[in-house]
Amino acid sequence: MPAPRTYLTTIARRLVGARRLDELVRAEPVLRLVRELGGGTLLDAGSGSLGIADLLDERWRVTAVDRAFDDDGAWVRPPRTRAHRVVADVCALPFPDGAFDVVVAIDLVDRLAPGRRGDALRELGRVARRRVIVSSPAGPAALEADRRLLESLRRPPRWLVERVGAGLPYPADLEVPLRAWGLVRSFPSGSPEAHVRLARRELRPAGVVPSRLAARALARGLRDERPWARRALRRLRGGDAAPGYRTVVVAEIAASRWASSSSVSAA
DSSP states (O other), X not given: OOOHHHHHHHHHHHHXXXXXXHHHHHHHHHHHHHHTTOSEEEEEETOTTTTTGGGSOTTEEEEEEESOSSTTTTOSSOOOOSSEEEEOOTTSOSSOTTOEEEEXXXXXXXXXXXXXXXXXXXXXXXXXXXXXXXXXXXXXXXXXXXXXXXXXXXXXXXXHHHHHHHOOOOHHHHHGGGGGTEEEEEEEESOHHHHHHHHHHHHSHHHHHHHHHHHHXXXXXXXXXXXXXXXXXXXXXXXXXXXXXXXXXXEEEOHHXXXXXXXXXXX
């Protein structure tokens, strides 16, 4: 049976909102890249309890995949989402080649053991038909920011302890495995200093309620594609100049891959 504290946490989150500002800060640049394609099928890899499905409109049919959807036991029952949920290992996805128009992975690669990161990225490329978008903390500046954050907290969350212990990928570690599938580009997202400020604010007990209420309003604005929401989230990220806390990598799946597949099918 879940501990009483888990029940209380679930009730509190549903009263003030399940979204965190940090989730929206990291999702906003990815959502822009998704919306460029107009609509289709999307795989949200490593989505956690919410993912990005409810930040997109009905033009997108979303499948969420993760090892579990309870956010490490933080929920008695994960909140509802319109995504179809599939429990699976990201290194062995139970989908055929090119099953999704777009594959998205936000803060997934850094949660994997270093030896599994390349395998996961190649698997994401395998099931994508048009585009892969990967966003992850990456590089020495990001790792140093996480170390400072860890040292400043009396009770650091498990994800932070594990992230610092395992180390972060370099931007090239995200790019190279995806080059097999097509043209790859990348850009920084958010400053390390802004990440530390926001994380400290949201992890303090006194900051939980106001930050969750602000996230509720910003999530609505982001879903409705309001410019004020994008501007507010960019300010919370501290801009997007290098060296960023996160690196966003976009792989455009080569048309020749599907042309050759079509030829084989026709034959």
